[in-house]
Amino acid sequence: xxxxxxxxxxxxxxxxxxxxxxxxxxxxxxxxxEFESKVKNKISKIKSNFENPNYxxxxxxxxxxxxxxxxxxxxxxxxxxxxxxxxxxxxVKEKYRGNGxxxxxxxxxxDEARKRNISKLYLKTDLENYYEKFGAKFLEVLSxxxxxxxxxxxxxxx
Numbered sequence: 532x533x534x535x536x537x538x539x540x541x542x543x544x545x546x547x548x549x550x551x552x553x554x555x556x557x558x559x560x561x562x563x564x565e566f567e568s569k570v571k572n573k574i575s576k577i578k579s580n581f582e583n584p585n586y587x588x589x590x591x592x593x594x595x596x597x598x599x600x601x602x603x604x605x606x607x608x609x610x611x612x613x614x615x616x617x618x619x620x621x622x623v624k625e626k627y628r629g630n631g632x633x634x635x636x637x638x639x640x641x642d643e644a645r646k647r648n649i650s651k652l653y654l655k656t657d658l659e660n661y662y663e664k665f666g667a668k669f670l671e672v673l674s675x676x677x678x679x680x681x682x683x684x685x686x687x688x689x
Contacts, residue, residue, distance in 0.1 A: 599623035
């Protein structure tokens with residue numbers, strides 16, 4: 532059965548989430564020790580942010596199997612520190628892709644933002660024509676070449 536949880540309520544998945552995060556967005560040419568150190572630091576950072584109202588990490592489970600996760604971050608990079616909070620780390624494990632799970636994660640994070648009275652979520656991505664289908668509106672191209680989008684959380688219903 533598919534269900535969304537806040538990671539802070541299902542800590543047994545934190546190691547797997549941190550490992551997948553490092554593999555997807557972190558440095559990859561690391562020794563085993565360096566990789567494990569990065570993962571350990573990610574776990575500490577996740578735990579230290581649990582009480583921040585502009586931070587959240589939701590996970591999608593099928594029974595006890597992690598399918599994917601998505602986050603709200605207070606900041607995401609150095610390009611636009613004037614914007615907060617950020618829609619971040621949408622991830623679906625490769626074997627589950629193409630089944631609509633990203634839409635489930637998207638809707639869950641927007642619902643969570645509404646519960647927190649967040650009216651806008653910002654997103655940066657290099658994906659082409661992906662987040663528009665979820666209602667994200669293009670704002671500008673960042674200095675990194677990534678595109679900046681915004682979700683109007685209060686009006687976005689997919």
